[in-house]
Amino acid sequence: MTKRGRTRDEMGGAGEDQDDHADEMTKAGGAVEEEELASFTPKSPISRPYIPDDQLNAPTAYPETHNAFNEANAKYEAKLRRRYHLFTFSDEGNLAPSCLFSHEHLLPIREPAKKAALHAAKSIIRLSSSVGGKPLADCCGLWIKWEEESKTGIVLTTAHLIRTNHPTRNHWEGRDEYNHKANVIVHLLDDTTAQGHYLYHQEHYDLAFFKVRVDEPVQVPSFSSSVHCGQDVFRLGRDDHMNLRITHGRVEYLNPGRYERHHYMYFFHEKNDDLPHQRNDGYLPRRKNDDYLCDDDGGSVIDLDGKVVGLVNKQLKKPFVPSSILVRCLDLWCQFGCIPRLHLGMRFTSIRLLDPIHVEKM
Structure with missing residues (x-):
């Protein structure tokens, strides 16, 4: 100058x-x-x-x-x-990267995994609840149905969204309390919100259904018929800014604990201490640990084909409800408007997941 x-x-x-x-x-x-x-x-x-x-x-x-x-x-x-402002790629250089961008060990499956995650992400939204104006819970959910005539969609999520009291970690005691009149807000991908209307919840499987007014068609995910231990899977969720969060893991070789439902399967994620730590707001402070603190309760677990193999049910050991259970529950709810379940008073342990030493003795 x-x-x-x-x-x-x-x-x-x-x-x-x-x-x-x-x-x-x-x-x-x-x-x-x-x-x-x-x-x-x-x-x-x-x-x-x-x-x-x-x-x-x-x-x-x-x-x-x-x-x-x-x-x-x-x-x-x-x-x-x-x-x-002319570009969709925002100037957010500090946004926490996903595992499909920063984890070198995922290179052999990066392309199919990226395709699967982007396809499945279209069905994932975020929900929040409150009671009497006080925040109750935040979680993710999946579109499972859209009706052309009524312009409404159906969301499947975890019943934790409307759970008001969780006095014990022993699920078999059945002491959790739920409020189906809680105010539920559905956060859509176009940065708008809509009112969620309660339809039904099932306490044993921790599932809840909500109806939402949505003018445009939504993408309904495909469900896998099975999921097996050791399988490469990805846990998908959305943070408070509706950014997609992707976490790689494997289906763990593990039986549920004595206090947990016997249908649970588990997501095992190995932490990488060489990567930056991520905070709740999605930005990187100068610490190390790659466990991104996103509350993806109610999010999906998908395979490399982009099919849903489970719904995240956030507990101590990060379990998920497998797709075999979800498909049966969805069929029952669509046919009868409820998910009946016999209570036999028995607990089960899978022999397949026991130590081979114990299996051989049996």
């Missing part, structure tokens, strides 16, 4: 002059439609204003230069912001 405060673009005959020239032609012509103006993109490059080093540290000696520099810099910043 010279003492007159001209930018490098101005010295070269380009820069803001082209924008000003475009404005003059618009005023003079008057024939350009508003639609064309809205789509008009300045062709001049974005150049940072320049000020010579000998004048940079002497604002009092060169007041005109510094005033011109500040004015040009303000225009530069405004133009930069306008350009960023």
Whole structure:
């Protein structure tokens, strides 16, 4: 910049002059439609204003230069912001990366996993609940149905969304309390919200169904017929900003504990201490640990084909309800409006998941 405060673009005959020239032609012509103006993109490059080093540290000696520099810099910043708004790729350089971007050990399955995650993500939304104006819970959910005539969708989520009291970790005591009149808000992918209307919940499987008014069709996921131990899976959820969260893991070789439902299967995620730690807000502080703290309760567990193999049911050992159970529950609910279940008073342990030493003795 010279003492007159001209930018490098101005010295070269380009820069803001082209924008000003475009404005003059618009005023003079008057024939350009508003639609064309809205789509008009300045062709001049974005150049940072320049000020010579000998004048940079002497604002009092060169007041005109510094005033011109500040004015040009303000225009530069405004133009930069306008350009960023033209793209869907936001300027969020500190957004926590997913495992499909930063984990080198996933390279052999990265492409099919990325395709599967992006496909399944379209069915995942976020819900929040409150009672008497006080926040109750936040979780994720899945679209499972959309009706063309009524313009309504059905969401499957965890019953934890409306659980008001959890006095003991022993699920078999059945002492949890639920409030089906809780106010439920559904957070949609277009940054809008809708009211969730309670339909039904089942306490044994911790499932809940809500009806939502939604004008556009929603994507309903496919459910896998089976899931097996050791299988590569991905846990999907959304954080408070509706950003997709992806966590790689495997189906753990584990029987449920004595206090947990016997239908649970478990998601095993191995932490990587070489990666940055992520906070709840999705941004990276300077600590190490890759366990992204996203409350993905009610989110889906998918396979490499993008099919749902389970619904996250957040407990101490990160269990999920397998797809074989979910499909049966969905069929029962669609046919009868409820999910009946016999209570036999017995607990079961899978022989298949026991130590081979014990199996051999049996």
